[in-house]
Amino acid sequence: MSVLYIQEQGSHIAASDGRIIVDASGTVTSIPSETLESIVIFGRVQLNESAVKLCLKNGIAVTWLSSKGEYFGRLESTSHTNILKQRSQFKAQMNEEFNLALAKIVLSAKIKNQAVIVRRYNKNTHDEELYATMNEMMHLRKNIEEASDLSQLIGYEGIASKKYFRALSQILKEDFKFESRTRQPPKDGFNSLLSFGYTLLFYEIYTTIVNSGLNPYAGFIHQDRTNHPTLVSDMMEEWRAVIIDSMVLNAISRNMFKQEDFITDEQTGGVYLKNEMIRKFVTQYENKVKSSHHYLSYLSTPMSFRRSIYHQISSLVHVFKEKDPGLYKPVLIR
């Protein structure tokens, strides 16, 4: 199953004989709809009525983002709503202990994965400060395991994240160094790349959650917020460093993005990738999520990141049903 990203401004999407036909400035691509899981539209793209119906009938999610990655909404068919799964999701989450235990598993994995990213970059440099940061992060994992409530847990995770991003700034080349993680808007090139990557991952996970029949708004770590799909934020945690951070660090180290690829919005101070570079970034992302790895402890065969996300969400469905957080095995990189 694949995701179709349409970035060419003024493109037209139509459907014919069960195929999705994309006309991007005269270049026409035709894709059999049964291989498509989702379509992500950036900016000014026309989706015609035949395409709307084919997507709705075949349960292909369509997400509209602005060219900067701002979310507008999605086209939703009813083909995946599973009320029984949602009932068990809500029921499991009524138990505070359940939420706390599951949050510990996911956030502990998040910190572990962040620490591994730092370790990989320190393999050759053997920087003492980075060793110290890693130790502190591993210590915070212990605190997390002993936390007595969610707010304490989230507090420890916040401290670990600050340490982690400071370490990343040390690792980065001179022109990509940054003060701290900034969002809405990102204030520098590195944060801008992270934010755009997290947006792509967010809608990847959002679609997977909806297609798995769960309710994306009912989360177990992040506090309930109107209009915010917190379960998606929760399920992002174990993947952020694994997929996006490592991809962005890698792209920068290979000089794929330079400071002149960004523009600054004078009004907000927000820093964004230039339109023509977004395509390059999305290609990187697609290559990454399609690449195989062995990180899921419960599977012996290598598997793409995209497929692994699907497996993790399926496992979450099972965890809610059994009300047993211990059944959740997070992704842990090495």
Added chain:
Amino acid sequence: MSVLYIQEQGSHIAASDGRIIVDASGTVTSIPSETLESIVIFGRVQLNESAVKLCLKNGIAVTWLSSKGEYFGRLESTSHTNILKQRSQFKAQMNEEFNLALAKIVLSAKIKNQAVIVRRYNKNTHDEELYATMNEMMHLRKNIEEASDLSQLIGYEGIASKKYFRALSQILKEDFKFESRTRQPPKDGFNSLLSFGYTLLFYEIYTTIVNSGLNPYAGFIHQDRTNHPTLVSDMMEEWRAVIIDSMVLNAISRNMFKQEDFITDEQTGGVYLKNEMIRKFVTQYENKVKSSHHYLSYLSTPMSFRRSIYHQISSLVHVFKEKDPGLYKPVLIR
């Protein structure tokens, strides 16, 4: 707030300066988006990208139906999802007694409203058989109040509905008489009109439920079914006879629809309104839901049916929050 129905095949919908612009075979209508609650599209209608974005940003629901009223899907923004309301909805519904008590209130009102429809038509005819049917229906209301579980309740409601539809067939003019209520497909003109009317009401209530922040898939009367929004079916019950049945009976008695206005699908035996008559039917429906009445016991001012549906769903939100079915006052016609 209004609902825009687009039935003209080949119409185009665009947006400009915050207005929705409809081009139906050259006739252009412009509607300020802030007055629009929802757009219902029948068949082959083009919604362009500017309109998609305006609808998503302003939380205007867009529903795609075939020209026969078959559901394709909807455009969904996140602007109304309220996870706290959904949590209280799921929590209230975990209690079987709560569901049973609320179902009794709604289904008892349904039967009462059906019986009133029959009584109105018997005011001049004084048919003995219709009197007997009304008495039997009122007796079944008592059974419903004493039912010990949902399946018993639904059983009694089914018997009452059979009696009711038999009475309607008696009331109807010769050429609209029918054997029994048939659906998917409807097998005669009367059933066809009812089905189309119920479809319009269904998406009216669906949109109201979503806009009120509740989960349309989690119902309290009808059993959970994958991909079926059972809460919408539940909340239809008190309105079916009040809005649709009375409207259809009235239209037929005034000769607005004749047997030659229908076509039969030879393959399925399904009977459908001809395309050119659908517009007439939708106009009838709009006139009906915009007309005022005094049927809500908790309000002293007259109010349109559309607004009343909104009030009833808001009241349901409160009932879930308080976990007190007794707070629900159903619509009861006189």
